[in-house]
Each structure stands twice: as structure tokens, then as C-alpha cells.
Amino acid sequence: LSIDPRTITWKRCVDLNDRSLRNVIVGLGTRIDGVPRESHFQISVASEIMAIVCLSKSISELKERISRIIIGQTYAKEDVTFGQLGCTGAVAALLKDAIRPNLVQTLEHTPAFIHGGPFANIAHGCNSINATMCALACGDYVVTEAGFAADLGAEKFMDIKCRMNGISPDAVVIVATIRALKMHGGVAKANLSEKNTAALEKGFENLKVHIENMAKFGVPVVVAVNKFVSDTEDEISALEKLTSSAGARAVLCEGWGKGGSGAVELADAVVQMCSQPSDFKNIYPLEASIEEKINILAKEIYRAGSVEIEDKAKKKIRQYEDAGFKNLPICMAKTQNSISHDKGMLGAPVPGYVFPVRDVQLYSGAGFIVVFAGDIVDMPGLPKVPAAQNIDVDDNGVISGLF
Structure with a gap:
């Protein structure tokens, strides 16, 4: 396929916090150990595969979404998709049960579908569309969670999940x-x-x-x-x-x-x-430019006065639009501790503040563009005092310090 190793955007994935894995060098050693290059890890809840599992309604759709993931470019600067690797079916085989919702019940025997785990601060923050559709088929009223605060999960529920599937709350x-x-x-x-x-x-x-x-x-x-x-x-x-x-x-x-x-x-x-009348509408039109959509979100939802996009991000935005991805929705990655990008800005955002965009990443399989604001990362690190320091077990096997 003549893939240029320097252009590979597909990250490795692991389900734990490890800041030392954010930027790594792989391929060291002899010729059979690969080509030395910089690579990256992300936590599983931020991965494109997680988003695809939650947005696919069938195995055929799952395979179609996986196949269109862009993993890098050739030396001729042409996009290389996952489908070109010839292993879409193998990945789908691993996920064939994962796309099926899990039916559980509360202590009072109310049925609940627990399915999917994309975090709303670094992903689209909603459970699977399959879980939602199954619940809608089984009950008169369905309550579905959108992660973290309404500026994150709820906005993405409306502008990504609902829009992609023709549903509305x-x-x-x-x-x-x-x-x-x-x-x-x-x-x-x-x-x-x-x-x-x-x-x-x-x-x-x-x-x-x-x-x-x-x-x-x-x-x-x-x-x-x-x-x-x-x-x-x-x-x-x-x-x-x-x-x-x-x-x-x-x-x-x-x-x-x-x-x-x-x-x-x-x-x-x-x-x-x-029972009240509603007039559901999205916060931005898909046909707007990528920068216009970012500006609408920043000013209408995060209450910024202006937006500052770094040159690296602007260059990638132009590349995405030139490649035909202008009409994709935005998946904002930012702190969950504030309406703004700044975790220290509590209460309502300070009027007129600048919303900084550091980077963008195309999720062509999931069908949205991830925008990184402030210092948010998709591979968290442990806090200064990890929870592990409070956990212990006695001679009777009783564990303490978990909560």
C-alpha cells in the first residue's frame, strides 16, 4: 500500500490511565521489529472503535464504518482506509457480540440497557443507538443518559446521535x-x-x-x-x-x-x-464550514467571546474539507469541570473569554471530527494521589478504601 509511516494517525488503545503512553517511539530494534516512528496511545473510551460500536445498528453498518476509518496516507499523499488493509471482517468478528446491548435490571426490577462507554469529555458521550432503539421498542418512556454536563453529553446527543439516527428527545x-x-x-x-x-x-x-x-x-x-x-x-x-x-x-x-x-x-x-409541544432543532447546520461549527459551539454553548485555532489545527481543517469531510458534525473534547475549556473557570464563563482550539482529528468511520480545546488529552494520567493509595485488604479478605 506504500503507507508513509510518518502519516499514520491510527492510535494504539488501552483501557487504563498512563500519561507516559501518550507519545511513544515504536519499531526500535532490528529490521524485523518494524520501522522506528512516533506513535500514540489513547484510552479506550476515546477510541474511534468505541464510537463506531455505539453508532452502528447492524453488523453490516459496523463493517462499513470500520472500513472507512482513515489510518494514514501513502507516499503520494493519498488517504489509506482500514478497508484497504483487508481485515475489516476480522475486526467485525471480534465485535459481533459487542454491538448487542446488555439488558439488566434495577433493584426494583426496572429494565435497563447498559451499553457503550464513550466519555463525553473526550468522545461523544452517549450509550449505543442499539440500546436506545431497543428501549424505545419496549417502553412508553425511555430515559437515556448523556455523559457529564449538558454542554458535553447533551449537546453531542442532540447534534451527533440524534442527527445521525433521525430521533429527537x-x-x-x-x-x-x-x-x-x-x-x-x-x-x-x-x-x-x-x-x-x-x-x-x-x-x-x-x-x-x-x-x-x-x-x-x-x-x-x-x-x-x-x-x-x-x-x-x-x-x-x-x-x-x-x-x-x-x-x-x-x-x-x-x-x-x-x-x-x-x-x-x-x-x-x-x-x-x-406532553408539551417541542420544536427540536440542532445548534448548527452540517453544511456550515468546520470553523463555523466550532465557532457556533464555542459562542452558543460554551459562551466564549471568540475562538482561537492554532495553525496546525487550521491546516488539518483545510485538508479535511478538501477531502470532502466538511459536512461532518463536531465532537468537542474539553474539560468536564467547566462550561468553558478552563477547568478553573467555575460558575458561568467569564464574558468575552477566548476559546482555544489546539488540534483536530478526523474520525471518518464514526462520522465526526474531534476538536481538542485547551489542554484536554485522550490518554488521562493518574492524579497526584492515586486511589490505589487508599485501598487495602485485611486477613479476612475484606477490601477497604474503594469508595
Whole structure:
């Protein structure tokens, strides 16, 4: 195939955090050990194969998507696809059971499909379309999760998953906690159990942006407030009033502590929302240029004042558009800790800030373009204090420190 090793974009994949594998040199040794070149690892939840498994409805579609993955270029600068390697069928054989949703049940025997794991901060953040379609065929109401906050999973659910499959939600449930809003209001994590209505009101600006963002998709919104034992009546009342002033309804949810009986009011609210008229629409048109779509997301969802795209990313964008990939949706990779690209920018984003785009990557098989904003990477590292340092086991085999 005359593949130029310097152009290979297909990354190796492993399901663990290891920052030392982000950039590696392979092929060292003798001639039979390969050609020395720089390569990269990514975590499995960010891989294109994970996205393809979650977006394929059949084995034939799975094979078609795998075959069109671009892995690099020839010395003549022509794209080389996975299909040209002649092993699409072998990969599909490994995944033939993986595309089938897993049916499980809750403690109260409610059926649930658990299937797929693309993280919403570095991938498209939704369960498989097969799981969603199976659930829709089995129940009157289907609740599907979109990962992390609404600026990530929900946006990608609307603009990638729904758009690709011709489906649309009847209602959006934004999950919030009083503790999280107080954190966005400047309270240290160690003090989140203390009553602080002023911090709650300040941190509500974050939730307000999410409510406004979801309204832009033309779908009714309800806020589910997961109750903690430390929440006070004054704080709950304040949040209900703030949410109402933002044009949505806040409903207390005690499902974690009481099971289904603690979520009845929320379920009733969702049913009521689903009966309201909706006018679902995507946040950007596919026919817009790649840079235009990035700008729309940055300004409409992440509330940036402007966008700054590095030259390397601009060059790749031009190459993608010249190759006919202009009309693909955008899969933004950015921090999950902030509406912006900056994990330290809590609450609502600072007006007028610059949204930086560092790199872009074509996922031609999955059918979208990954855009890397800020310092986000697709191979995480362990934190300064890894969880492993808190885990132990005694002579009776009892493990401690897992949670």
C-alpha cells in the first residue's frame, strides 16, 4: 500500500490511565521489529472503535464504518482506509457480540440497557443507538443518559446521535445538586455540607447557562435536584425559586435514598414535560464550514467571546474539507469541570473569554471530527494521589478504601 509511516494517525488503545503512553517511539530494534516512528496511545473510551460500536445498528453498518476509518496516507499523499488493509471482517468478528446491548435490571426490577462507554469529555458521550432503539421498542418512556454536563453529553446527543439516527428527545432532564452549585459559588469541597444560600445563588449561574443552552434545542427542560442529607429547606426553596426564574422547574429527587418512591414526583414532571409541544432543532447546520461549527459551539454553548485555532489545527481543517469531510458534525473534547475549556473557570464563563482550539482529528468511520480545546488529552494520567493509595485488604479478605 506504500503507507508513509510518518502519516499514520491510527492510535494504539488501552483501557487504563498512563500519561507516559501518550507519545511513544515504536519499531526500535532490528529490521524485523518494524520501522522506528512516533506513535500514540489513547484510552479506550476515546477510541474511534468505541464510537463506531455505539453508532452502528447492524453488523453490516459496523463493517462499513470500520472500513472507512482513515489510518494514514501513502507516499503520494493519498488517504489509506482500514478497508484497504483487508481485515475489516476480522475486526467485525471480534465485535459481533459487542454491538448487542446488555439488558439488566434495577433493584426494583426496572429494565435497563447498559451499553457503550464513550466519555463525553473526550468522545461523544452517549450509550449505543442499539440500546436506545431497543428501549424505545419496549417502553412508553425511555430515559437515556448523556455523559457529564449538558454542554458535553447533551449537546453531542442532540447534534451527533440524534442527527445521525433521525430521533429527537421529548424532554431534557438536567441533574443538579445543591452541593455542586455551592462549589460553583466558591465553597471549598470540605465545606459543602454547611448551609450557604449566598454561594448557592452565585453558583446557580452555572445551572442557568445549562438551562438556557438546552432551551436552544427547542425541547422542554426540567431540573432534577438530587437531594443530600446536608441540604437545608432554605437552600432547596432558594434553588426552586432560582430555577423558576430561569424558565424551568426544579424537582427534588430522593431516588438514591428511597428508590423509586423517591423519584415519583420527578417522573410525573417528566411525563408532563413530554406532553408539551417541542420544536427540536440542532445548534448548527452540517453544511456550515468546520470553523463555523466550532465557532457556533464555542459562542452558543460554551459562551466564549471568540475562538482561537492554532495553525496546525487550521491546516488539518483545510485538508479535511478538501477531502470532502466538511459536512461532518463536531465532537468537542474539553474539560468536564467547566462550561468553558478552563477547568478553573467555575460558575458561568467569564464574558468575552477566548476559546482555544489546539488540534483536530478526523474520525471518518464514526462520522465526526474531534476538536481538542485547551489542554484536554485522550490518554488521562493518574492524579497526584492515586486511589490505589487508599485501598487495602485485611486477613479476612475484606477490601477497604474503594469508595
